[in-house]
Amino acid sequence: MSKDQTSLPIIDISPFLINDLNDGRQEEIALQIHRACRTWGFFYVKNHGIPMKLQEELMEFSRQFFSQPLENKMQIAMSKGGRAWRGYFPVGNELTSGKPDGKEGLYFGTEIDDDNHPKIRNKVPLHGRNQFPSVEKNDNEFRHVILTYMAAMENLGRSIMTGLALSLKLDGNFFDKNYFLDEPTCLFRIFNYPASFCQQKGNENLWGVGEHTDYGMLTLLLQDDIGGLQVKLGHDKWMEAPPISNTYICNIGDMLDRMTGGYYRSTLHRVRNLSTSRDRLSFPFFLDPHWDAEVLPIPMDEIMKIDDDAEYRWDKASVHKFAGTYGDYLLKKVSRVFPNLAEEQTIIQPNSY
Template sequence: MTEEDQTSLPIIDIGPLLIDDSNDNRKEETALQIHQACRHWGFFYVKNHGIPMKLQEELIEFSRKYFSLPLETKMQISMNKGGRAWRGYFPVGNELTSGKPDGKEGLYFGTEIDDDNHPKIRNKIPLHGRNQFPPIGKDENEFRHVILTYMTTMENLGRIIMSGLARSLKLDVNFFDKNYFLNEPTCLFRIFNYPASFCQQEGNQDLWGVGEHTDYGMLTILLQDDIGGLQVKINHNKWIDAPPIPNTFICNIGDMLDRMTSGYYRSTPHRVRNLSPSYDRLSFPFFLDPNWDTEILPIPMEGITTNEDDAENRWDKASVHKFSGTYGEYLLKKVSRVFPNLAEEQTIIGTNSY
């Protein structure tokens, strides 16, 4: 691939992966495109994904209504009221990237567990439990329904994309389901708002909504509004725009897939800034990650040359290949860097981090 080819991210038609009786040759062709995208970019758009446009539009509409509320109203579901579940609202500046405050506010959600007898609840495992839902809509459950429906569709879509990714690595199509999801993947969903007013404030012009970073987990599926502002870093030093394309999602691989493939597929740095001087920017990242209790071990990569020694080229100078343990342990240590206040409760987070 020449440098001239690397001016925009690839767009992949994943329609063949959604059809059970689709011709295997078409699925293999889609898998090859995913392989090339993961090798050269770490990012790609997907189209013909089957997610209803009406659901996307409702999610955006309700989110705009929520973020337009007064701060004191939004703080009624603040994250510190979510306890161990680590769910709810945080205001601008409360989340850090590389130690710097982000120019965004947001809502955090995860798999809804409202059963007190669930093993994760009984054992007081952090990042599991009930969500806090904004009371937006005709009744207080309307936005809740949209959010939970969207999360279910995203999990299903993520599993389909991961089946294509398994094909791209010459693995069984159910490889990730059988070895890493184990019928209960870690699913996290965020709704972020990047206020236009933030970068207009004196002294904030050089600050990003989110600074350079890679994602922690396996697969991110991103819906963004029409404002734009996402940038992806390629060839270690070149930034390119990843603008919104109607009825597509942007996918990117995270650090855990980088680790699983021993560096064959790399997680790619990216950053965000609201480009509009007048309008807030919304984005909706959904993270499909390994089962909480799964030990993250490299996939056998027979006949493929890998390179784990990548710390010098990473944004944080920290290798994702030099840790041992479960995904849950890894994630908790990462969380303590993004939300330092949560680390103060030793029984929840602990103070060590990578």
């Protein structure tokens, strides 16, 4: 597989959905995942098991929500979500590499509505109740669609992580046993890139999302048919990652990059919103380690080990020097995206990164 090819690989993930580690097809699929992670850090997955009807309902309800006046959407502003870090933010309120993005969005996480849950009692940041969006006559149904979708995506992500484990010559349940611990950190976003933003004078050259890598373990992206996602190849070449019907784009994040010592590298990407006729929707889901899981290097063969190359990396960070829990790491990242919202949280629980 060469970086000269013009499209990302498409991988049939169905052999991992049946949870049968004796399925002979899994070895070949794991090899495809290995090649994709070493070459691109990105790939499409097909035959993923997420019903098309569920995808369509999610998109339709999301369009209804974002079409409302700003004052309606601000009724569930993230500032009202407290430490749970959930709710709505308007265009320009999320930063990438210190610059505001041309998108608005909704933040969700695992729903915890039990005040006696240990994470709630201990006031752990990024845990708690979601603020669900309101749409005319369908509030409860939209809530149901969001929670159903998140549960389906967690299952899909776990299946892909089985393939990733096998691609690294590990037991298929390696991540379940060592990092998810029956309670992975699941974060879900609904982003809207307004066409009106592109039409405003002075915004023609602004990015929907600037150049960045994802900070977690695994990202699964559903996007509508407009497109705009670009993946960086090498130092200066960008490739389009267009929507392909009924597939998800999957990419590895900085945490898996760290855990593999740079063997599987997270890849820079960005979004250009080119639509001037209608808004663009995207739905990234992030499957990450348990909040309290200690982040440790994955056992690697000597031939897989990569020398420290921090000076050549875009963030100048060493993947060989880190310690602490995933929660420590995540709070540090939050403070860069929403500095005002994260300020209290990072004081409450300092991190070691």
